[in-house]
Amino acid sequence: MDIATKGVGRIASGAGLLDRERIVAGPGFNRWLVPPAALCIHLCIGMAYGFSVFWLPLSRALGVKQSVACPDLTLASALFTTSCDWRIADLGWMFTLFFVVLGVSAALWGGWLERVGPRKAGVVSALCWCGGLLISAVGVYTHQLWLMLLGSGVIGGVGLGLGYISPVSTLIKWFPDRRGMATGMAIMGFGGGAMIGAPLANILMNHFKTETSVGVWQTFTAMGVIYAVFMLAGAFGYRIPPAGWRPDGWTPPPAVAKAMITTRSVHLRDAHRTPQFWLIWAVLCLNVSAGIGVIGMASPMLQEIFGGALIGQPSVSFLDLTAEQKTLVATIAAGFAGLLSLFNIGGRFFWASLSDRLGRKATYFTFFALGIVLYAAAPWAAHIGSKALFVLIFGVILSMYGGGFATVPAYLADIFGTQFVGAIHGRLLTAWSTAGIIGPVVVNYIREFQIAAGVPRSQVYDYTMYVLAGLLVLGLIANVLVRPLADRWFMSEAEVAALQAKSGAHATGGSFGIGRGGLTGPALLAWAFVGIPLLWGVWVTLSGALVLFR
Structure with missing residues (x-):
């Protein structure tokens, strides 16, 4: 055991059970x-x-x-x-x-x-x-x-x-x-x-x-x-x-001019002062805004678009379904929401792992470019009545929604280094809070506007999909603008x-x-x-x- 490791042991022995010094790994610890x-x-x-x-x-x-209903109930009461x-x-x-x-x-x-x-x-x-x-x-x-x-x-x-x-x-x-x-x-x-x-x-x-x-x-x-x-x-x-x-046999990649992976670190106090932080903030916010809007409306969207087609009666619209038929349709839509959650989960591991080979910037480029195509194609899949294609489109979209969450910490580590990456990631998550408001508002209000305008229930989401594709265009631009940091930002x-x-x-x-x-x-x-x-x-x-x- 070397001197440094012995030093860690002495510090750990006098540290509290929850203290950082107590959890520094020693020889024999398995990172898995x-x-x-x-x-x-x-x-x-x-x-x-x-x-x-x-x-x-x-x-x-x-x-x-x-329910014991009260007609005059407000949120305050x-x-x-x-x-x-x-x-x-x-x-x-x-x-x-x-x-x-x-x-x-x-x-x-x-x-x-x-x-x-x-x-x-x-x-x-x-x-x-x-x-x-x-x-x-x-x-x-x-x-x-x-x-x-x-x-x-x-x-x-x-x-x-x-x-x-x-x-x-x-x-x-x-x-x-x-x-x-x-x-x-x-x-x-x-x-x-x-x-x-x-x-x-x-x-x-x-x-x-x-x-x-x-x-x-x-x-x-x-x-x-x-x-x-x-x-x-x-x-x-x-x-x-x-x-x-560092792991046995692994050496950091050589420092190359304009490389997207740094071997140095930016202090927490400086990270949010860089354009790169806010560009990645926009990248996450726009990717999540599009995806979270779909998650919140997945069940009613499938029911209103396909209606009776979900139970073998394609000529019956959603509004013409009986109460019993609506119950059956709701059960099927719940399965759709569950399937989307699987794509969401699988995408987190698949896309984040793939980003180790593609690079984080290229992975986000894929999210936005492919997402624009898929959001624009979703209304077409609905109009031709293809449930399988519709489900596949939104499955891939939700995989990239989850993949965006899982890939962004590595993106931050590439740009800002590892010393404060957890704290920088914490600040970046305000993009998620913002997206949690933007996404549902965009989807819900456009839906209500379309219904009020007399648009058939099977078509009320068409315009929404095009707006969400527009959000991804903005995200694509923000991602393209991300560049390596100048030397002055590094500690x-x-x-x-x-x-x-x-x-x-x-x-x-x-x-x-x-x-x-x-x-x-x-x-x-x-x-x-x-x-x-x-x-x-x-x-x-x-x-x-x-x-x-x-």
């Missing part, structure tokens, strides 16, 4: 243990995507079998009422809060995360997300909407932000040879969280419901406990490599060394037996811990999606 730790957290917080499974039961929380059931529109504010608070908290505390390390951030994330679920359970039990919004929306939203970015810089530093693949593995979990959480929530609600309860507060409590176990296991599984560590070697000395992650200058090993016994167990629930979610989703093709 880190992605499952990240997945433990992302699979739990990813349930934010599946929270809509609670809306219908919560809309009859008082009436149980039928809904926050405190104990005699009226909540409207779905009021409950939907939690979904908005999730992603607004996620972006804001990631931006505010990204720098703190870099200082304290991923373990402490992961523990705080678990306390916020799971604690928020418990507070929401109290809110349902006492029928106080404001308490639910505070618990899961605000406090849980902070947990989302910290949990989402906690593994980013860690994984990039463990896998400098495969940055895209590493972040793709973790961020894949955020997309997969709803695949596990939504059916689990349905099972629990059916188990807990009674003649006097819809079973939601009990489900929140149970899921809060289950998620706490997984998230804390993930947080305590995190390790960081000593500064300067000196002395500054980097001083920062690393403060963290206790002293340089090793080589591998020294750290990070070696593939899927050994412990690594296989760690992957099984997260892989079995994920495979169960995939199976449930595929089973529901098969209805679409019957």
